[in-house]
Amino acid sequence: MRLSDRLLDVVVYTLLAVLIAVTLYPLLYVLFASLSDGDRLLAHRGLLLKPLGFVTFAYERALSNPAVWTGYWNTIRLVAGGVVLNLILTILGAYVLSRSNVLWNKVLMIFVVVTMFFSGGMIPFYLVVKQLGLMNTLWALLLPFAVKTFHLIIMRTAFLSLPPSLEEAAQIDGAGHLTMLTRIVVPLSMPVIAVILLYTAVDKWNMWFFPSMFIQDRTLYPLQLMLREILINNQTDTISSGTGVGEALKIGETIKYATIIIATVPVLFVYPFLQRFFVKGALVGSIKG
Structure with a gap:
């Protein structure tokens, strides 16, 4: 191997190592902080390279709270319903649009593309959901987003x-x-279907904005909306109820990080099972062979 090739390899691998470190460190920071002692974490400054003491109290508090499990159950229902509805309608719509002998095929495709660029306004969504009487139900988070134009085109x-x-x-x-x-068609398109499944599942799992608009009943809150309350509104009493003010302040930071881990781990476990489909499916759905 020539010297220039070796130097290029060194530069490429160095950049990749830096990129991995920059990407991985925030995840490790959250994990280490969730396992740290609250007092030491509040007093700590700078990089966090290991847990400050190994304390699982925040996880015990989070997992023992019924609201967290209610949020999990609502999110699981939202993900399952969203994936099934999206895949069925997307597959049926894409099949019709891919037929060369369908009347007005080109017109339909132009309509789909135009819809992609002009859809997404908050006010139409809210008015439609309200007029249909879907407010404060999980259907308000499923029906308006049953089909995504981008998924349909892929x-x-x-x-x-x-x-x-x-x-x-x-x-x-x-x-x-x-x-x-x-x-x-469906068996030969499984890589693309797996990619759409992953896109939809992650989108539903991370959904919090529309639930905050359409859901007022706390028993229907998805997990991410509860996480938002803890992180943004500083409502640590959602998890640390029953403790004094001093105790809540002590464990408040670790509870926030523990809740992030609890909400993120299930999604991280899904990726390895779909990774073998992901690259092939994304490429097949991007260009026509």
Whole structure:
């Protein structure tokens, strides 16, 4: 190997190591802070490279609070319902838009693209949800976001990249659209479907803004909305109820970090199972082969 190639490798690996460190440190800081003693954490300044004492009290407090588990349950329902609804409607819509013999196909596609650029206003969402009587229900977080135009375009592009000969052979054998969709198109498009599943699940898991608009009943709060209360509104009494003011201040910081870890770990565990689909699915859904 030439000297210039070696130098290039050193530079590239150094930059990658720095990038990994910059990306990983905030996660480690939150983890170390959640396991630290509250007094020592409040007095600490500078980098945090290890827990300041190994204390699990914040996790015990967080996990023993029923509100956290209620938030988990609501978030799980939101993610499951959102993923199922989004995938079904996206697959059906993308299949129709990918058919060359569908009447007004080009017009429909132009309408979809225009919708992507002009949708997303807060006032229309709020008015529609209110008029339909969906306020203070989980349906208010599912129906207005049942289909994302970006996902629809990715899925359509993936369907267009499939060899037409497969569908022609199926049609010769007498297969209808439902058979071709379920037995040919969907199985061959699993990498893209996995990517859309991941996008949708993460989006629903991290949702807090629209729940803050549409949900007033605390028993329907998703986990991220409860986390927002703790972090933004400083309502540590949500978790540390039953303790004195001094005790709440002592464990308040560690509880915040422990709650972040509790809300983040499930998503981190999903990525390894879908990673093998992610790169291939993103590429297939980005360009037509």
